[in-house]
Amino acid sequence: MTNWAEKFRMAGVYLFLGVMAFVSIFPFAWMVISSTNASVDVTKGKFTFGSAFLQNLEKLNKTFDVAQVFWNSGKIAIIGGFFTLVISSMAGYGFEVFSSKARERVYNGLLLTLMVPFAALMIPLFILMAKFDLLDTHLAVILPALASAYIIFYFRQSTKAFPPELREAARLDGLKEWQIFLFVYVPVMRSTYAAAFIIVFMAAWNNFLWPLIVLQSPELKTITLVLSSLGSAYFPDFGVIMLAAMLATLPTLVVFFAMQRQFVQGMLGSVK
Template identity: 50%
Template structure:
């Protein structure tokens, strides 16, 4: 019986090891590709070379302004994530805690908006944001500004739904106790709800940051000046040349992957708990 059990375990480990290798191989190949010439990458070389510095220099010296695009993506992603955490969590919290006759109707209408493909909204959004150029206070979110990219991701149906579902597991007795102690509703949210729901915020932060960092379609439409471009636009432009330098492209991709990987590894401890709706103090 023990021998049979050991054999099953061995096959399990072999199977999981093969799956793990298949999953991680594209990342290994991508890192190796940064150290090789373009011709070696196209030939499928799996041996590290010595051209990483050269690829990096070519990338930084290119006309596409990779460093500027990196800064643009970083600023947009951070601001989007911070604002989305505040606005969407406030909405999700309010939908769950405060009861009204029209609450469910409004929430269902928000959920229905998830059924509309984003491609169908591009033309209306472009026409709307184009009009903001002639409106003084709204110029900050007009076409060809970072605000136009940020504003549409601050309150999404998914995030509102996500925070509301997780708020169901939030102990309501804490709210009542805080009200009895004289704490304001805003104080309850910022001083009790947010610290208690840190796992939920960690999961939402990872999802929002990655979505903003990798966003391509709307920035392609909204950001029309070269100095406003984000990383996905620049990386796409790198691969659209007549003779693309794959070593340089892989270097650009690896560097672009680092912020999202860093965010995930810093918050992975709370990520699973947040996605499953757990509440931890």
């Protein structure tokens, strides 16, 4: 009786997981299939592959320079992600390793900034960028995200798992603190860096509101702005929109699946 009960329980678990997997995958499958259909077929709810993929791609490229748009988004996400990791990891390492009377007060003040909504920062940031003549540049999009309070918090928590014996051994060998950080800490915490890069890359790639405010020139537009303009057209072409959405999703999928194992290790706090 117990064996049957266990089988029914496992069947229920797998059934539930199967339904959840279907619910999760269905929107992406619909997007991929719709990208090959004309707009009229998408509105009719056609759920079979069509022959309008190249036509949709041609329409999209006539509306926007697809290569330029992807270059813009990739440049912002990669450059911004790299410098965010450099600055935030150094800050997280410093907050955990170096002690001072004001350390916790400064750190707690930093964490409090997580409670400030971005809507409250938009006007001050816009005025600041205008004073430095950075409006309508990619630098204006990258700079506000460099010192991320969440990523600093994440690196400090991960640094707690960093073996102090390695740091002490490196100091006995005569390494300076910057050498310990660069040649000991960074290689050991590579899974943490991978997980943080995925988080930062996705946030930068999907960023919409701030680029919408500071970017005006068509040649500087990112993929999120292109998707917004396609969807707000008077007669939206849903086949083209689905194609653009699918293309916009691919880089994040590639980055995530390429670093999936390191992401899991980093989120679990494992150190090698």
